[in-house]
Amino acid sequence: MDFDFSDDQVQLGDAVRKWVDKGYTFERRRAIEKAGGFDRAAFNELAELGLTGLYVPEDDGGLGMGPIEGMVVMEELGRGIVMEPLAQSLIAGAVIAGYGDAATKATWLPGVASGEKLVVLAYQERAARYRLDVCEAKATQAPGGYVLNATKSVVPVGDHADAFIVPAKVNSQLALFLVERESAGVTTRGYGTQDGGRAAEVVLKNAPATLLTTDGLTALEHAVDIGIATVCAEAVGVMDKTMAITAEYMNTRKQFGVTIGSFQALRHRAADMKMQLELARSMSYYASLKLNAPAPERRAALARAKVQLGQSMRFIGQQAVQLHGGIGVTDEYIVSHYFKRLTQMEMTFGDSLHHLGEVSARMQDTAGAFA
Amino acid sequence: MDFDFSDDQVQLGDAVRKWVDKGYTFERRRAIEKAGGFDRAAFNELAELGLTGLYVPEDDGGLGMGPIEGMVVMEELGRGIVMEPLAQSLIAGAVIAGYGDAATKATWLPGVASGEKLVVLAYQERAARYRLDVCEAKATQAPGGYVLNATKSVVPVGDHADAFIVPAKVNSQLALFLVERESAGVTTRGYGTQDGGRAAEVVLKNAPATLLTTDGLTALEHAVDIGIATVCAEAVGVMDKTMAITAEYMNTRKQFGVTIGSFQALRHRAADMKMQLELARSMSYYASLKLNAPAPERRAALARAKVQLGQSMRFIGQQAVQLHGGIGVTDEYIVSHYFKRLTQMEMTFGDSLHHLGEVSARMQDTAGAFA
Amino acid sequence: MDLAFTPEEQQFREEVRAWVRANLPTDIAHKVHNALELTRDDMQRWAKILGKKGWLGFGWPKQFGGPGWNAVQKHLFEEECALAGAPRIVPFGPVMVAPVIMAFGNAEQHQRFLPGIASGEVWWSQGYSEPGSGSDLASVKTRAERQGNQYIVNGQKTWTTLGQYGDWIFCLVRTSNEGKPQTGISFLLIDMKSPGVTVRPIIMLDGGHEVNEVFFDNVEVPAENLIGEENKGWTYAKHLLSHERTNIADVNRSKRELERLKRIAKREGVWDDTRFRDEIAKLEVDVIALEMMVMRVLAAEKSGKQSLDVAGLLKIRGSEIQQRYSELMMLAAGPFALPLIREAMEAGWQGDFPGGEVGNAPLSSTYFNLRKTTIYGGSNEVQRGIVSQVVLG
């Protein structure tokens, strides 16, 4: 049992932090948001740091690193509420490497690793809400592969991505496919999202697709669990910075002649926030450390983590705004952007209530992380 | 719309309060608890005040009063955490008057009103938890009436009561019966309860019974709703006094050289308790005011009230103990007895989670008490 | 004790209901029922309709041209307006400054200002808060110096709601630095078209323009615009703050929005999910308990027999409920609450909202926007302090 980061991990985190602090200032973020919520240049800078290839095996041009490195990176990106969806590259790298055949890997992984190919998961459908086994998208075999008919919603940077990982049913079996955005039959409708980022509706009409795996549900669950772990890690970064911003404000802002950080009721609120942060950090570790566990164990662990993280994100986000008072609800001041990011992340890859249901359904006799 | 009490109601409340303050001191209560949790003499004093006949029609020897009078009385009894189960007499009076035939009324109501007959509801069974439609007790017709076979649990003062109102199935239909404790085939096993009061297991083996009504579920639901309203009203009294005890303690007890009532975090806690108290009081009014509404409306209203009251009781009870610190968890000091009473009342006639289920199941499109 | 409204009250409600349903423009009601953006015109159109009927100043006594309603009637009027989907009456004129003018203004001021407020012609704004003042309203820094028969006003107000539409603004200004902070404050009415008045928008976290900063740069204000006596403004301001707080809980609107939440839950497929449904059920209990608490206050006001000191509780609970219903609406829509398409929050948008339900468009914005409710009007922390005084002294 060991919760220290290796020197390499510390260095990796430092490098990302340096980029965030210097390369992704609040002003740049605001400009990106105004311009639509995604900046390929910023994404390329992440790629230059090697981050897009974090989960791509070294043989395929990546760094071949694991969940802890992913966690370290995502936490730092969270600190700067970076909107460019690195998590999608982590998912794509791991899923293609884990489930694709040799040809698919050779075709896609180098591009994912280099950042030239931004591949995102396009799985959400209107009728499914957060469920992964509900899927109306249909795939049918065609000369040279498959064609897909599907409408996928709220796909991260869907109108900028180069390709999509798409679950669709072949007969009644869920399979996973790769679809290039530039292909015939693919239309996207992009829009901004509540956190300042970008997403799109992706409509596929007889769009040509490459089969990634016929074991689609297994792969999709894995993909989403990687996503949950990245959200958890990122959220810790967002919350950590939110706490710091709030603490600084409390120690500066005066009311009735004293700093508001001297009011006991507010101090206790800050303590409650710290509690939620440390519980969240603990469960983010847990999520990443369980990411390579066997599927049933992994699924249960990630659901538990998301319940804790969701609760922490909501509490810390809401209280940070409240403790700021009026300035907390303005666009001008930074804290509201952290709050909105936390709100959106609670609803990403399943919200707290959804995952409570998962925990409840999977609950067994034993108790504890080390049961 | 009017929330004032009439002069008569105020006088009634004053009379009960006077008796509680002088006649039911903490010392007397402690002695009753030590002696087993029930004092027929104290119960008779309530009867002398006319309270046992509150819901018995005037023609049958009672006062013929309504839910508001019942609420006023129960709130005052709550203030003194009186253990003698007046609520049972209110239920018995209303149920016999409302569902019994002329002979039954003539036989039972004068005694209920005068307090000579302590009649209690014996409805809880092992398999039912808080559900009213689950009943294993069986009634079969016999010469001169019915005989019952049943095991009823946690019956208030079951080993001292003169008779029981017992739900049992005739074939598959729930009916309500009256059973005298002294009858053949009735055995009771009494014990103290967590709040200092008394209850018993009541076992009926071919015990002779008088049919009260064949519309048993309707009558039982009504009985329990009356019970919920009394619990709500009583709880307001218990909480009101708990708040007063706690406020006084906070303004007396010193830590670090000042009264603990000067600490902002604790002041805000007191404000939160006050919130719960006033919400509870509002919903206790609501419960009593809806007690004569048509059954579906009444059932929904009483479930809502119990959800609020349960939440308030738990919060106020727990926080009162917490704010007292060490002395709050001793038997010697009065506040723990209020806490235990509140705890038991949350579990009486269905706990908060049970009633949340009732509210959820009955929820309709419209909203609000005056929807 | 009686839960039912009296036959007279019930009849009053019916009359108000009939009139509101007949006179509230359906396009406006549609916007309110779907949380779409209201324009200045929407708000003023409704204000003028009410003004014509004599109900814009629904809380005014008869002597000033109001309907002279009691607390229950006012509540019923507000409830019927809310449930019908009427926009909230912009309070700064009819609800806030008018009672101060009535109570402390002179006859000339009554004649000059009240008719425009009653008719809805003149849009008033509030000038209380200043940068840094927060919950400490007495820390007024905006100065008004008397020069002859006018005041020269310099300073800045902030959080001025809908100030971008304002014709007039009532301000707390500092006319003296002597004594306690409260003693040197005056209550001044300022024409916002005066030279030197600048309004600058503050954009809220949801992207909306709802509040403003208002700057005063050597603004000349006739001395006749002073309400009451110089340096006594704090008294008048307190009068204003203590006045007309029955609707502080905003329970009518919460009732309407609870029904909307249920509609959304059905549409989004979570109405039959025990887990989500229970959350709505809890909120329903909360709304009813709040409504009962409001009723107790109204009944006490009506009978005058009891006094209930629960304004702080109403504010705290009312704001928490508003935040919760908006949160549940957003969570009900889940992924489909995440797209931010501003045009989709305007009536009549013909685009294709992600998932196909344009009703989801404003949900997150409303959730974000309502975070303000526990902050403004005396933050909930300040309210808890006030409540604790009642409990502990």
Next chain:
Amino acid sequence: MDLAFTPEEQQFREEVRAWVRANLPTDIAHKVHNALELTRDDMQRWAKILGKKGWLGFGWPKQFGGPGWNAVQKHLFEEECALAGAPRIVPFGPVMVAPVIMAFGNAEQHQRFLPGIASGEVWWSQGYSEPGSGSDLASVKTRAERQGNQYIVNGQKTWTTLGQYGDWIFCLVRTSNEGKPQTGISFLLIDMKSPGVTVRPIIMLDGGHEVNEVFFDNVEVPAENLIGEENKGWTYAKHLLSHERTNIADVNRSKRELERLKRIAKREGVWDDTRFRDEIAKLEVDVIALEMMVMRVLAAEKSGKQSLDVAGLLKIRGSEIQQRYSELMMLAAGPFALPLIREAMEAGWQGDFPGGEVGNAPLSSTYFNLRKTTIYGGSNEVQRGIVSQVVLG
């Protein structure tokens, strides 16, 4: 980073587990697993078994005869004991006073006191709190006056846990009134059989006799029983309070009790009720999150690389979880948690518990009893203050 224990740690755990299972008397384990009443004999029997093995002082360094385990090993030992149903080690001797004697006592004191603690022969009590002191421990009033080679002690201690069984008591006593309250305190060991020592029970809200008042009436205490220097006792006390707090979260016990909660929920028919089951699921998440936080602390202690300042958080969360599982156990039993039959909480009772499940007998009492956990050991309010220092300075 690695969630798994090392092979060595895993092997250590197996060894401890095997030994505990082989040596813990089954009648005692049965009581612990069912929250039945433990007698003095039960507790001391287990203490002596541990003592014989050399594990009663499981946190002691080797030089004093302890096993010299690191933080992880200590945790694993405590976890295995908890999961097997061992009674909690009464901490006052081996965990609390022993480290103070080791650190600040002299060689003679080491030889005189440590063997009896290590073997479990001598039962120690704690004399810190006084009437009215609450969270303000430095307000010590019990006086010790030096007369020749002894101290004369007068005063009163309170909340002395299991003091009715105590052979010795370690006390904070006031030896000087000069300077700050903290500076005049000394650390004194007192034989409870000395003339003038009286122990009076305090009955808890659940009817149990767990704590006591201890009175000192001209008690003569040899000066050789003073630990360290006179008037420096506060330093030693703080050492004690900061020492051995890894188990402050009590997460091992909560894991065991969470399993018991699940058993009770199944028995009482609420395991398959979504509404109740969700409450257990929430608690399971809470327990795991707490366990992970404890692991982080242990790992940091082991590696010495990071420092984690979360003791306050562990205390707050650990106590809240204890209260919650006991509450859910009581609520699971519902009506059948209401009978109060004291004999039914003793092992071997042959009576017929209402509803037929004697396992429900102690549930309410445990819930009542555990209200203390957010009060003692520095109330959770005091802990929040400490945590806020970390956040805000």
